[in-house]
Amino acid sequence: MIRTVLFDMDGTLIDTEKYLTRFWVQAAKEAGFALTIEEACQFRSFASTYAAPYFAEKYGAGFDYMAIRERRKELMKQHLEKYGVEKKAGVDEALASLRKMHIRTAVVTATDEERTRVYLQQTGIYDLFDEIVCATMVERGKPFPDVYLYACRKMGEKPEDCLAVEDAPNGIYSAHGAGCKVLMIPDLTEPDEDLMEHIDCVAESLLEVPEIVKNWGKENGLEAANGKIEN
Template sequence: MRIKAVLFDMDGVLIDTEKYLTRFWRQAAEEAGLLLTEEDSYQFRSFASRYAAPWFAKTYGEQYDYWAIRERRKELMSEHLRANGIEKKGGVDEVLCGLREAGYQTAVVTATDEERTRSYLSEIGILDLFDDIVCATMVERGKPFPDVYEYACRKIGRKPEECAAVEDSPNGVRAASGAGCCVIMVPDLTQPDEELFSLIDRKADTLCDIPQIILEWNKEEE
């Protein structure tokens, strides 16, 4: 089946914020007396808080308040972004404009809440390049569960197999794959392991590879 829509994760795919999320998770945790390695902090990428909280308590102990650490992380990150602005990933404008000109629907599918999502995308001038914004707060279960991608497909009127999902993190890949989308992983902080390679359809080196990958897929369907 031909690809007719491209669904983009936001953090780590469209904007270069994952490096700050992981940095400030470590700082907030350290302030609370918990030392996290850089690899530890990667676990929080696209991890819905409702499910991250019990995982956090089981992994690090109930003496550490996940919710308080999370709020402190959000404060630190907000302060940084206010002072320094939001960095776009390379090629974002060209890729989005090219896809829309070619007739593809585009949407953002993110674990970030809608207010911050719209604020971030407006700040870097790409909000109007999407047909829809879909956030994990709009569904029962966030990433790594498939709900947010299933909802996004319904919202734009496409079957999952007609949608290419562009993700950078393990939890995002699991969500998109679970929904039945064609998954393209553009690694940000970490490369795919054996499990992720079994879930993704293609790995792209950069966002700029996305249009060609989709073109090749659709040619195969002709």
């Protein structure tokens, strides 16, 4: 039985991942590095503490991760201030349905608290969640399980009674490692064979989440909720 749904934010609730990768590429180019979109996707939900040494090893000591990251954040901030933050399709409907079902919800994100609050307030959904949990609140961010374990404690729930909704590998590894059920709604990339080992089901949009929660645990319930779901 699913009692609580834990939502990743970037790429799941709001449509920001496409800008994150675009501006990683631009910031790296300004610093003299030819980073591809595919490589930039590896930054998604990847805690900076672990990303910095990873990319230093890959690109050499000249790759100043923190400086490039700050430039990426500046470029992204300028873009979002000009054009606004877009919600993913079905956000409002999914949250309203879950509330009617008395399912509690939380945001579990790798983004810092200030930007998380700004993004959620700008999209009008900040007050629709019972808790907001950021990776900056724990020692280790995604892909480690700490942030999801902390979210479960904050919600007073066992991980196995929580469904994590994620779009990217690092978040999926984090949620799965914490013992949560994992639903992937792909954004920039589809799950590969390895990732499927860490996912309980796959959906096309947030609109499917309430039905999946409703049918979870019923015999053949997942298949009835969504034909694309893999067990």
